[in-house]
Amino acid sequence: MNHVLIVDDEAEIRTSLESILSEEGYTVTTAATAGEALELIRDADYGVVLLDIWLPDKDGLETLGEIRRVEGAPEVVIISGHGTIEAAVRATKLGAYDFLEKPLSLDRTLIVLKNAMKARQMRDDNQEFARQLAVKGPVTGQSVPMKALRQQIKLMAPTNGRVLIFGESGTGKELIGRAMHAESLRKDRVFVELNCAAIPEDYIESELFGYRNSAVPGGPAEKRGTFERADGGTLFLDEVGDMSLKTQAKVLRALDEQRFLPVGASHPVHVDVRVIAATNKDLEEEIARGNFREDLFYRLNVIPFYVPPLRDRKEDIPLLVKEFLQEFGAQYGRPRVEMSEEALGALKQYHWPGNVRELRNLVERVLILNPKANRIEKKHLPMLVYRESPKNAVRGEEFATLLEAREAYERDYILKKLDECHGNVTRAAEGLGLERSHLYRKMKTLGVSVKE
Structure with missing residues (x-):
């Protein structure tokens, strides 16, 4: 979606903006x-x-209110040649995404427009997710832990209490966060996510709080951080336990005051954000080690959620498999x-260290590798699922020789490690304790490709 509507009574501004935005790849109407x-x-x-605040037939802020009442309303950026702080605040309260002063800065206009487009896309994604929730529920499964989790979501989602979701990697913590947002009073606003473990320490502060006045070399003139982009909605901080103590202190202050100072800015930004955090770490243990602030833990842990690992709810595996087969099919x-029941039985025997994410990846892989099979049998499954426990070897009766069994095991173990590293061979080699060139040779011998 890249369709922009320019509303301004000055023909020169309409023509100029239309020309510039068209060159940037936008479809423009005036x-x-x-x-x-x-x-x-x-x-x-x-x-x-892009809506001018002064129009010949109606006040721009009144028009903003009418636009917001249209079903599937676009994001609105107010532009004005007589900008005041009062007008900007009023526009924001009425639902404007941002406020631009004339004469317009080209760089700032393009940045705001790009971010507004992203916000609109996120809103559409959230609404689609909410529609899916209405059909199949927020989390798949009829086990006791999943029923309890759904009930907890139903009770806690409409509140503004901060949420801390605990669970191993791959259990679906982000799915729970999205479900909380989709059933909350903020469901019509944005859901913004940030993986704290994926951002280098030097950049996480600007990702969280943004910056002004070209404070980051090589970047755009300014950037709105995740706290600012989530204003009025929900901010999902994934792997919050991986934040440095320095960043934790700034997040704590932002939570307490609901305001923060972007890097390079002279005035603080006020926001209304509900924070949902998630971690795969034992934060109380991290506190004891001095790696996590106790005061931040108590700010985040207002409503704790625990997402059980797949090995503790194996009765849900058939339902999950059915859902994934429908999705990828x-x-x-x-x-x-x-x-087949035999194949499902084998899946139930596996210990699933990668949890639901590993099961989902496995179902997709099996479909790709068996393009003509309308029924997935046990023989189609990777040998990893035949292990009776994490320490046991594969069952030898599946192969004619020990060499065949060893090669099958190595092949599936390498595939699993590549899955975990998202196809990055260098990282997979490090995880396997091999030289990169050695792993490439091993992959070639076993018939494994990065694409697979």
Whole structure:
């Protein structure tokens, strides 16, 4: 979605903006009056509206209110040649994404427009997720832990209490966070996520709080951080236990005051954000080691959630497999694939160190590697699932020789490590304790490709 509507009574501004934005790849429509703009918005789907605050037939802020009431409303950026702090605050309260002063700065206009487009896309994604929730529920499973989790979501989602989700990697902590947002009072606002473990320490502060006045060399003139982009909505901080103590202190202050100072800025930014955090670490143990602030833990841990590992709810595996087969079957043009009881039984015997994410990846891989099979049998499954426990070897009766068994085990173990490293051979080699060139030779011998 890259359709922009420019609403301004000055023909020169409309023409100039239309030319610039068209060169940037946007589809642009223009209007000179509020009435014309409202008619266009009701007839077409726009991502962002650049709306002048002074229009000949109607006040721009009044028009903003009418736009916000349209179903599937675009994001609105107010532009004005008579900008005041009072007008900017009022526009924000009425639902404007941002406020730009004339004469417009090209760099700032493009940055704000790009971020507004992302916000609109996120809102659409959240609404689609909410529709899916209404059909199949927030989490798949009929086990006791999953029923209890759904009940907890239903009770706690409508509140503004901060949430801390505990669980191993791959259990679906982000899914729970999205479900909380989709059933909350903020469901019509944005859901912004940040993986704290994936951002280098030198950049995480600017990712969280943004910056102004070209404070980051090589970057754009300014950037809105995740706290600012999540204003009015929900901020999901994944792997919060991996933040440094320095960053934790700044997050703590932002939570307490609901305001922060972007890097290079002279004035603080005030926000209204609900924070949902997630971790795969024991934070109380991290506190004892001096790696996590106790005061931040208590700020985040208002409503604790625990997502059980897949090995503790194996009765949910058939339902999850059915869901994944439907998802990937539709994606790969094979809507009627099913899995045999024998194959499901083998999956239930596996200990699932990668949890639901590992099961999902396995189902996709099996479909890709067996393009003609409408029924997934035990023989189609990777040998990893045949292990009776993490320490036991594969069952020898599946192979004619020990060499075949060893090669099958090595092949599936390498595939699993590549899955964990998202196809990054260098990281996979480090995890396997091999030289990169040695791993490439081993992959070639076993018939493993990075794509697979």
